[in-house]
Amino acid sequence: MSADKFDSSKFLKHVTTEPGVYRMFDAGATVIYVGKAKNLKNRLSSYFQKNVSSVKTQALVAQICNIEVTVTETETEALILENNLIKEYLPKYNILLRDDKSYPYILITDHKHPRLTMHRGKKRNKGHYFGPFPSAGAVWQSLRIMQKIFPVRQCEDGFYKVRSRPCLQHQLKRCSAPCVEGFVTDEQYQEQVELVKKFLTGKSQDVIDLLINKMEVASEKLHFEDAGFYRDQIFALRKVTEQQNVSGTIDEIDVLAFSSDKGLASMHVLYIRDQKVLGSKNFSPTVPANSEPSEIVTSFISQFYLNGVGGQNIPKTIIVPPETEELEELAAAIAQVRSAKVELVKPQRGEKFKYYQLAQKNADIDLATKLSDGRAISSKYKELCEVLKVPKIERMECFDISHTFGEYPIASCVVFGPEGPTKSAYRRYNVKGVKGGDDYGAMEFALNKRYKNVESAENVPDVLFIDGGKGQLNKAEAFFSDWPLEKSPIIAGIAKGEGRKAGLEILYLNGGEIEIDLPPTSLALHLIQHIRDESHRFAITGHRNKRNKAKTQSILQDMPGVGAKRRQALLKNFGGLQGVMAAKAEDFAKVPGISKQLAEDLHAFLHDKD
Known part of the structure; x- marks a missing residue:
């Protein structure tokens, strides 16, 4: 269906004058615009007038192939429905608020002794959520402040459950040690939790008034230690309140x-x-x-x-x-x-x-700042085009390999467009089948993973940077030597200069025959450093995650014939991994669900590992 086939006059004859929401579709049945109107007929008629001054409206109308409307009882209902549809379809002609970050909250958990912590993502945990806060830094600052005022635990549940004596936070008077009996009653601890909730809802003065009243009551009963505790809380809270106050009266x-x-x-x-x-x-x-x-x-x-x-x-x-x-x-x-x-x-x-x-x-x-950054990126791209002697650069990619003495190798590929990093196109690859420490082999593996199934020239970069010297560059050039597509990238190796100092990098082209030594002030060099550093950051982050996962993976997960339930039974019976490692075959056979043959196999497996 083409836009010319849409008969607007015929459509408008049957449109209602009631309030509602309309959706406009293009030839591919894709929603390209969602709008609302107090009077649907009047609003939609305005799009098809002869003299439409808005360039945006003209472009929109040229693509309309179909329009659907939903009538609502009120304008308010139309506004809410409009926003739900915009969120669902993300039409290209609507103003789209894109903010995919998961906003941080402060969470007070729903436990016997609630925990005070930061939370991101879906609210799966039971408890009270406060926020969202503009940044994680704002949350951590608030938690540090509250830790000095309210002795409510902020430790992990696992740490809390295994305590037999108070930790350092209790000695610093930043936790009342609910994990150990005899230091705080449940009622006293819950009292502090309720004060935190009031504080987080902005009722600082109410909290101060409550504390003043408690201090006076404690003094009258000659409970001077409790009175001193409340006095210190009041002092700390007032100090924080004074630091955060602005000169105003709006709550x-x-x-x-x-x-x-x-x-x-x-x-x-x-x-x-x-x-x-x-x-x-x-x-x-x-x-x-x-x-x-x-x-x-x-x-x-x-x-x-x-x-x-x-x-x-x-x-x-x-x-x-x-x-x-x-x-x-x-x-x-x-x-x-x-x-x-x-x-x-x-x-x-x-x-x-x-x-x-x-x-x-x-x-x-x-x-x-945004405009300045845009101009800077544009200038960097322009200078890089001059260095590489190409008319324009639309897409750049950079590869890096990260490992620890050959272990846990990870290859990264980052992508840059005219506006900077295109993070949605970043990729990491677990390097397999390559001897540990063989960076050339790892590079060949990553290039094959990245480009072996590429069929369209749109997915081929204009420039391919390799973080390394002539060896890595030669591997990349060898990979593209029999490249089937008409478009192939300019391949450049980025070698660290003398002393591996930033600003002394050398750019290698054509198998290393061409060396380009850019001055430290070069905008093109700054762009190259940016994409190289981003590739390195992305690779080393993936490598660390892989290494940490391997370190925390129990040897029990590799034991044949042992699933999650048997693994749990072994750990429970022997008091942990050390007990399992020290056990004999006959000891294994005493564990429910472990046969004599399996016990012997497990014992042999552990000793083979040793």
């Missing part, structure tokens, strides 16, 4: 600011809770060409709060940029998510406007 507010230029956009969100700056974060929405600022801002706010990116703790007041449209509809939709009234405000003066100016300054700085 709960989010402040959003917007900046855009040259097709890039930045949204900055400032979090204020209990008169404190809880944190801030920059976001970079994917912006289709020729998008209006009002559309970018409105779509960001909608997706940020309705799709859960903004977290569960939505404030009652949200400061929004002047470009924001549909304030009442947005507020009504967000209120449904919050289950309470929400006010969206465009500030003009006073304290809220000061917060907005701060957020706007951060958004402008973030955008300037």
Whole structure:
């Protein structure tokens, strides 16, 4: 089906005037745009007028082959449905808020003696979650602060369960040692947990008031040690509160600011809770060409709060940029998510406007940084093209091998495009069938894994960097000597210079016959160093993971005839791996589920390993 076959006049005759959501499809039945409307007929008619000024709308209409509508009871329902569909289909003509990071939370677990810890990912663990926080650093800072104030354990459950005496944290007065009897009662420990919950919900003053009351009660009862403990908590909490306070009276507010230029956009969100700056974060929405600022801002706010990116703790007041449209509809939709009234405000003066100016300054700085980085990358690519004498470079790949004295070898391949690293295209390969320490063989293995099934020239890099000298370069060139495709990469070896110092690298081409020694100030050299360092980082990370996994893998996992249940029975009966290693064949035979023959086989296996 082509776009020309879509009969808009016939379609519009039957469209309802009620509110709802519409989905536009291209020739491949792919959703290319999702929108909402108070009046579906009027909104959809506007796309097919003769004089449409928006270039983006013209491009969109040219690809429409079909339109489907869903009627809703209210505009608010339409807004919520629109966001759900955008999240599901990711249409290319919609403003897309892409933020795939797993935001960190603080978790208080649901145990007899709850643990205070950081959590990422799906909320599978039972307990109370607080957040999200703008970064892991903000979480760890908060945990360190609370450890000094509230003696609630932060240790791993495994460490907690096996304690027979208090650890160093108790001696430092940072844990009340609930793991050992006699140091804190369950009621006292739970009291501290409840104080932590109040503190994390921004009720610092309430916590201080409770502690003051407890200190006075303890003093009246002549429990001076308890009174001193509460006094120290109050002092520490007040000190922290003073450090975090900002000069304001607003208890709960989010402040959003917007900046855009040259097709890039930045949204900055400032979090204020209990008169404190809880944190801030920059976001970079994917912006289709020729998008209006009002559309970018409105779509960001909608997706940020309705799709859960903004977290569960939505404030009652949200400061929004002047470009924001549909304030009442947005507020009504967000209120449904919050289950309470929400006010969206465009500030003009006073304290809220000061917060907005701060957020706007951060958004402008973030955008300037992005634009600067883009220009720098463009200049580096341009200079590298001049060095390699090619008209343009669209795709570069770099290989590196990492191992420890030949053990646990890993090969990495990183990919760079015109805008920098393309991390979704990165690959690691477990090197197999190659003698330990044979870097040439490992390189040949990795190249074969990467390119043996390549059929399209689009997946062939313009430049292939090999982290190594002439030997690795020759291996790579030999691999491509009988390359079946018309397009083949320029292959360059990156050799470390004298003293292996950065800035002294030598670039080898044509089997090492051509040596290029770039000056330390060269932008092309900086780009080469970047892709080489990224390849090395990616390889060594994979190597360390493989090595650590091998170190932690029990020898019992290799024992023939021993599955998970028998392995668990052996460890339980002999008190651990050392007991298993010291056991005799007849001892194995006494374990339920282990026959006499299997016991002899296991004993022989262990001694063969020795």
